Amino acid sequence: MSDLVTFPLQPQGVAWPTSGWEQARPPTEAVDGGLEELLDRLVGPDADPALGHTNAVAVVHRGCIVAERYGERLVEPLAELAGVEPGPIGPEHGLHSWSMAKSVLHLAVGVARGQGLLEVGEPAPVPEWQESGDDRGRITWDDLLTMRSGLAWTEVYEIAEDNDVPDVIRMLYLEGAGDMGAFAAEFPLVSQPGSAAAYCYSSGTSNLVARALQRVIGCEGPAMTSWLKHAIFDPIGAWSAAFGYDGAGTWVGSSYVELTARDWLRLGLLVLRGGSWDGVEVITPGWIDHGRTSRSADELWHHGAHWWAGPERRDGLFLAHGFEGQRLMMSPARDLVLFRQGKTPADASVALSEHLLAAIDLFPPGTG
Numbered sequence: 189m190s191d192l193v194t195f196p197l198q199p200q201g202v203a204w205p206t207s208g209w210e211q212a213r214p215p216t217e218a219v220d221g222g223l224e225e226l227l228d229r230l231v232g233p234d235a236d237p238a239l240g241h242t243n244a245v246a247v248v249h250r251g252c253i254v255a256e257r258y259g260e261r262l263v264e265p266l267a268e269l270a271g272v273e274p275g276p277i278g279p280e281h282g283l284h285s286w287s288m289a290k291s292v293l294h295l296a297v298g299v300a301r302g303q304g305l306l307e308v309g310e311p312a313p314v315p316e317w318q319e320s321g322d323d324r325g326r327i328t329w330d331d332l333l334t335m336r337s338g339l340a341w342t343e344v345y346e347i348a349e350d351n352d353v354p355d356v357i358r359m360l361y362l363e364g365a366g367d368m369g370a371f372a373a374e375f376p377l378v379s380q381p382g383s384a385a386a387y388c389y390s391s392g393t394s395n396l397v398a399r400a401l402q403r404v405i406g407c408e409g410p411a412m413t414s415w416l417k418h419a420i421f422d423p424i425g426a427w428s429a430a431f432g433y434d435g436a437g438t439w440v441g442s443s444y445v446e447l448t449a450r451d452w453l454r455l456g457l458l459v460l461r462g463g464s465w466d467g468v469e470v471i472t473p474g475w476i477d478h479g480r481t482s483r484s485a486d487e488l489w490h491h492g493a494h495w496w497a498g499p500e501r502r503d504g505l506f507l508a509h510g511f512e513g514q515r516l517m518m519s520p521a522r523d524l525v526l527f528r529q530g531k532t533p534a535d536a537s538v539a540l541s542e543h544l545l546a547a548i549d550l551f552p553p554g555t556g
Contacts, residue, residue: 192477192480192481192504193502193503193504193520193521194520195460195461195462195476195520196460196461196520196523197461198251198461198466199250199251199523202250202251202252203251204251204465204466205251205425205450205453205454205457206424206425206465206466207425209248209252209253209450209453210251210252210253211252211253211254212249212250212252212253212254213254214247214249214254214255214550214551215249215551215552217550217551217552218249218254218550218551221550222550223247223255223547223550226543226546226547226550227245227255227257227547229543230242230245230257230528230530230543231244231245231257231258231259232257232259235259238536238539239532239536239539239540239543240512240513240530240531240532240533240536240540241259241262241530241531241532242257242259242513242528242529242530243258243259243260243261243262243277243283243529243530243531244256244257244258244259244277244283244449244527244528244529244530245257245526245527245528245529246449246450246453246526246527247524247525247526247527247547248453248456248457248524248525248526249522249523249524249551250523251457251523253450253453256279256449258276258277258278258279258281258449259276259277259530260274260275260276260277261274261275261276261277262530262531279448279449279450280448281448282428282430282446282447282448283446283447283448283449283452283529284444284445284446284514284529285443285444285445285446285447285508285510285514286443286510286511286512286514287391287394287442287443287508287509287510287511287514288445288452288508288509288510288514288515288516289394289440289441289442289443289444289445289510290391290394290441290442290494290508291479291494291495291508291509291516292416292420292441292445292455292508293394293397293398293401293441293442293494294333294479294493294494294495295420295459295471295475295476295479296401296416296419296420296441297329297333297397297401298463298471298472298475298476298478298479299419299420299470299471299472300401300404300405301472301475302471302472302475305404305405306329306401306404307329308328308329308330308333308478309328309329309330310328310329311325311326311327311328311329312327312328312329312331312332312396312397312400313400313403313404314327314369314373314396314399314400315373316370316373316374317373323377324339324373324377324381326381327339327381328381328382329397329400330382330493331381331382331386332393332394332396332397332400333397333479333493333494334382334387334483334484334491334492334493335387335388335389335390335393335484335491335494336381336382336383336384336386336387336388336483336484337381337386337388337390337393337396338377338378338379338380338381338382338383338386338388339372339375339376339377339378339388339390339392339393340375340376340377340378340388341355341356341372341375341388341390341392341393342354342355342356343355343356343388343389343390343391344356345357345511345534346534355375355390355392356390356391356392358371359371359372359391359392359395360391360440360442360443365434365435366434366435366436367434367435367436367438368392368395368399368434368436368438368440368442369395369396369398369399369400369434369436369438370399370436371392371395372390372392372393372395372396373396375392384483384484387483387484387486387491389486389491391442391443392442394441394442394443394494395434395438395440395441395442397441397494398438398439398440398441398442399436399438401441402438402439408433408436408437408438409433409437412431412433412437412439413430413431413439416429416431416439417429419470420455420458420470420471421451421455423465423468423470424454424455424457424458424465424470425451425454426447426451426454426455427451428446428447428448428451429445429446429447429451430445430446430447431444431445431446432444432445432446443511449527449529452516452527452529453525453527455516456516456517456518456525456526456527457525458470458471459471459476459518460518460520460523460524460525462476463475463476476495478492478493479492479493479494479495479506480492480495480497480504480506481493481497482497482499485499487538488537488538488541489507489509489541492506495507495508496508496509498545502521502553503519503520503521503522503548503553504519504520504521505517505518505519505545505548506518512530512531512532512533513528513529513530513531513532513536513537513540514528514529514530515527515528515529515541515544517544517548519548519551519553521553521554522548522551522552522553524548524551526544526547526548528540528544
């Protein structure tokens with residue numbers, strides 16, 4: 189991990205945003221480089237439909253908000269049936285995570301590890317794998333966090349032409365929804381756990397982690413919400429945090445976290461500061477390095493341990509990444525956090541990521 193870019197310190201004289209964010213102007217280079225124009229292409233009358241629909245985008249530089257935009261709710265037929273009405277989105281509205289939740293899950297495991305409740309090199313406590321001769325019983329917490337469990341899984345969000353329903357949809361919405369951890373635990377080994385060949389991005393793997401985490405903590409349902417808030421969100425003033433659970437009372441750590449945009453930014457600043465907040469150690473030192481260390485190439489990004497890294501970038505970029513273009517991106521060399529939430533189709537995902545990277549690159553390294 190020695191090649192990781194060092195986390196920047198909170199600038200002297202800039203208050204920690206526990207109760208409210210300071211605001212500042214972006215550096216001249218970003219303004220002259222067209223930051224406003226790039227944001228205009230995401231939100232507003234000049235938004236580019238090729239980048240999808242953006243609900244919110246915001247940038248924190250050197251601990252201050254330097255840009256913040258909000259859009260309109262994109263209401264679809266199913267949302268209308270659920271009573272969601274069209275209208276403007278603002279700082280008070282909760283914004284869904286999809287797989288950005290996985291990175292929150294990694295932080296939660298780090299807290300439990302710091303409390304002495306688990307060791308990541310030990311087998312994860314999965315009851316379905318405890319029979320003698322079951323090779324899955326040797327799958328470690330680390331194998332699960334790095335998505336190298338070796339378990340079979342299909343992480344596709346569209347139903348194939350032959351009506352074959354992918355595993356992730358079966359888990360989240362069909363027969364697995366009653367107990368997602370138990371559903372994921374039934375999949376067979378197809379690769380050697382921990383090996384590079386075993387890499388397989390899997391929401392099922394994350395829900396195995398979430399269920400195992402609750403076993404070692406001794407929490408479920410509302411008690412787990414209280415634990416998560418006390419451990420991670422209350423210390424940084426992220427009061428809006430909300431979580432979704434399956435039918436067995438297990439937090440759906442693969443997908444279900446909701447925060448306002450400013451609270452997502454607080455979470456981003458926490459990890460950009462290495463897990464410390466206003467002199468308090470929220471996440472044990474080194475654990476975020478565990479998450480952001482690149483391990484497995486996967487399309488545009490490299491997977492670390494429930495976090496993603498920007499390959500071949502000198503600014504140390506890493507991120508939480510979610511379906512439909514949910515992004516929480518941190519650049520240590522630039523002392524910058526960028527959050528974007530919305531709905532972007534899969535075929536526009538690369539274009540959106542490149543657009544967000546272009547905005548990040550307007551901030552020169554060394555300004556942290």
